[in-house]
Amino acid sequence: MNRSSAVSTAMLVVLWSWSFPARALNFNLHFLPSNSPQSITAFTQASQIWASLLSDAVTVNLTVGVSSSGAGVLGSSTMSYFSSSYLDVYSKLQADATSLNDKKALSSLSSSGSLGLLINHTSDDPYGSGSVSWYLDSNGSANNSTIMLSTANAKAMDLFHYSGMDGTITFNSYYSFDYDRSDGISVGSYDFIGLAAHEIGHQLGFVSGVDYLDSTTFQKQSYTADHFTYVEPLDLFRYSQSSKALGVIDWTADTREKYLSLDNGATAIASFSTGKYYGDGRQTSHWKDYLDIGIMDPTAAPAEWLTVSSNDVLAMDIIGWDVVKTSNAVPEPSAWQLVAVGFSCAVMVRRYRAPDKSAH
Ligand SMILES: [Zn+2]
Secondary structure (H helix, E strand, O other): OOHHHHOOHHHOOEEEEEOOOOOOOEEEEEEOOOOOHHHHHHHHHHHHHHHHHEOOOOEEEEEEEEEOOOOOOOEEEEEOEEEEEHHHHHHHHHHOOOOHHHHHHHHOOOOOOOOOEEEOOOOOOOOOOOOOOOEEEOOOOHHHHEEEEEHHHHHHOOOOOOOOOOEEEEEEOOOOEEOOOEOEOOOOOEEHHHHHHHHHHHHHOOOOOHHHHHHHHHOOOOOOHHHOOOEOHHHHHEEOHHHHHHOOEEOOOOOOOEEEOOOOOOOOOEEEOOEOOOOOOEOOOOEOOOOOOOOOOOEOOOOOOOOOOHHHHHHHHHOOOOEOOOOOOOOOOOOOOOOOOOOOOOOOOOOOOEOOOOOO
16 A cells, blocks of 8 residues: 555545644644544544653654454554664764753764664574574674664654655554543543554654564564664664673564663663564563553553553653653653655554553
């Protein structure tokens, strides 16, 4: 499906534009006819949560739909992607480093134009083709010098100008959703606003390219390390004890603990999920499950109110978003697609939230 068909006017019933005055994050939301008035209102409220937290003068274009895909998935995202040199991303992050966390995060990054990483499952793994055993790859080749970003994230960094659709979010009508938080989240229903905010979080760049390594390996596809030019901005802060010891990020799909760190692994801020197939069973584009780290946790339970946490905001901050300066920035609970934008193509991964988190 190409972009023009994805956003053909015949499919659109509502074009909702919402914005803050002055410098602010804007969302253009294209609601497919499958939405109800309730889902349109609730999704718009979810976009306002992020708009109240991030101040970049960027417009994010999203298509929102609802369809049934059976049990297991509450919502999913597909994104347009943009490929850039690591050096360009580094200099944009440098120019964008406004907060203390930005500066700390930046100082942990290599300024040499390439990054070292631990990787596994590659056809050129020295421990055997496809081995789960990790190895150090710091040879400065394509996968060490290329960053893949969601287009929304790339716009936040001012890497390029793009007015096309940034992504599509689809909710699964198999499940019952609560669209109105004013009386809490009903027993047996899922927090639609929270789920929408979660999916928007992926669109904004809370993504790990390790999901691609994990899924291609599971599909018995075999590639050299150089194929994996899918290190995402969030991956620049993905560490393990082993990678810390070698002074590089950890880009492996296995069960060892991985965590967000702004100081080359010395301090673990929060743990990540480690892989649907070769890790802990959850996609790596999430926090670790069951620890209530933030809205980017991989699962949700019925009646659970999903809240954007300071960890979620920190992640956005260090990948190139500007956080609104307030004493209490976090509000109270109140397919693969190819995009060629002059550079290399891009990938899309389906993100999901499994609905099996135990209530607590
Ligand atoms: Zn997710």
